[in-house]
Amino acid sequence: MAQALAAAGARVLVVEPNAPHRLPGLLGAAAPPPEGQGQVAPGIWGLFLDPEIAMAAYLRSQVRVRAIAERMVRSKIYQRFVAAAPGLKELIVLGKVMMVYRGRHQVAGVGGFDQVILDAPATGHGVQLLRVPRLTLDTFGESPLTREARRVQEMLQAESTFVDVVTLAEEMPVNEALELEKTTRDLLDFQVGSLIVNGLCPPIGEAAAAWDPGELRADPRIAGAHYAATWCDARRRMQQQHLRRARAATRAPLECLPFVFSADEREVVAHLAAQLRATGASRREAC
Amino acid sequence: MRMERILREKRVVVCCGSGGVGKTTTAAALALRAAVDGRRTLVLTIDPAKRLANALGFDEFRHEEQLVSADLMRRAGLEPKAELRAMMLDVGGTFDAIIDRYAPSPEVRDRILQNKLYRNLSATLAGSQEYMAMEKLYDRVGEGEYDLIVLDTPPTRNALDFLDAPRRMVDFLDESVLKWFLIPYVAAGKMGLNLLRRGGEVILRTLERITGSEFIRDISDFFQAFEGMYEGFRDRAAHVVNLLEDPGTIFLLVTSPTAVAIDEAVYFYQKLREYNFAFSTFIVNRVHPSPYGDAIALDPVEAVLREKLQEEAPPAVVESLLASGRALHTLAMRDRAGLARLREAVVEEEVDYRLVPALNEDVHDLQGLAQIGGAIMREQSATSAIPPLL
Incomplete structure (x- = not known):
């Protein structure tokens, strides 16, 4: 998505809230940029966070006397406090995104991004991350922390913020994605952008799957190719069945991405970016 | 040790x-396999997505043990020699049950259960889900x-949370640290309080300003x-650690052959x-078989196929065969590289690898x-229709 937007001329920031940080490698950078932030590809900057470090940095920003801040970060009380305070680290991570969003934080000296993409954790943990601002408002009394949570919540509920739900066309992932879409919209009260169905097999096996090789099957290469065709065809049929189910149940625009048969991850990313760019930024029904 | x-x-x-x-x-x-073979399992x-329910024939998962129907097993062609049960954990509920068990009185229990912090904490404390899984175990x-x-x-991604969970729980309930949080609110004049206050006051005051x-x-x-419940909790956490170290316990690692999954599996293995902890087996799921066996280069295989099929199949079929073969072969080579990477990172020779083929339908x-x-x-018999894996 970042590569597609960048190719269209946008300045994009991608935030990876947890290690291991995979984005630099996927976009061709040799290693994450120094200090966890910087440009990773033309038009794409990355902010690679470690919740523990982000939390300590926040504390330093709140405590004017550096020596006290350092002593606090090392103290057992602080460590236990961070462990006890529900969602505190997650809030600080979202707070970082909010700072960039509001133009109060620059990434390696760069600001004014056209789009910020947060690569959220998988379903259960992702929901936990997104409900942190509300949890903070419920747990803490009026304080700098709740003011931070309120600002993060405003960002998440802004008209320009969307939660895209990404899934595979398989039974369990589709169930999970539909549940996530519902939770996001109804429980968390955030806008759902698209339901993106990834990894769809193209119809390459269709013609050969219906063909009977007969005695030619004795050649292991022909038998192998025929097995591959029936495998691709059966997989595609199974996926189409779940895609239909997703289409019938979702209230979000549906977007489809093909399975890219490549062992090179960067090639896969480039291919998907081209596909996303072809579908356009309007995010309309694409499959 | 082998899977069998x-x-x-x-x-x-x-x-x-x-x-x-x-x-x-x-x-x-x-678990199904063990039950079919005669072990009560x-x-x-x-898993918060409740995935197992569908596969085991439940309409929905409940937070209690559910018996998998023997009839259903027989209809699936299985002859179970023992019962199989499944259960999903209710993390909050489990935590509540432990409070209930260790609270010295109903008043203390209610005071904890109604505490706003506790209600949020029981679901979000780092490693609490993992700890509760082990508690239930x-x-x-x-x-x-x-x-x-x-x-x-x-x-x-929570490997450390999971393995560290019992120790974290013990650390979290370390009285020497918890006392600091009590300082501002306990009655003054207790022996040692002034000493404690001098050490922790600045930190607490700062935290108070922020939160x-x-x-x-x-x-x-x-x-x-x-107070008064720490010991019970700590003892229990120690028992949980003992259980994980018990010779009757073994760890398996499940992965897929993609580079990302292999890297994470290696990290957990280390x-x-x-x-x-005793570890025996990598179960590598979704391994793609190559349609062309050990052939590494595709071009010569495809050239032979084209020639052989030229007069035997319509051009559209030939193209479909070649495109499918190339696609599956590419995946097989990717998987082969992933498995090589895994074997390279694993130092123990006696580690077992079990490969499960990528099926073209959902389980x-x-x-x-x-x-x-x-x-x-x-x-x-489980994989007879599939070309051999690597």
């Missing part, structure tokens, strides 16, 4: 792995109702209510070694689970 012996002899099998690699399905498949999952093992318990675990006094008061209330019923179990056990 593990399912026959071990009492606890812990399945670890990153998200989306089929870990829950694998745990269910192993329970599979415990903490400890309970069930202690009751001795099962020959085998298969534990499905959270994704490996508000209400929260520090909640945290203080919470820890005060906990952590298991660091913690000295959503008992037959599918039995097929996965058969592949893990290397039964030819």
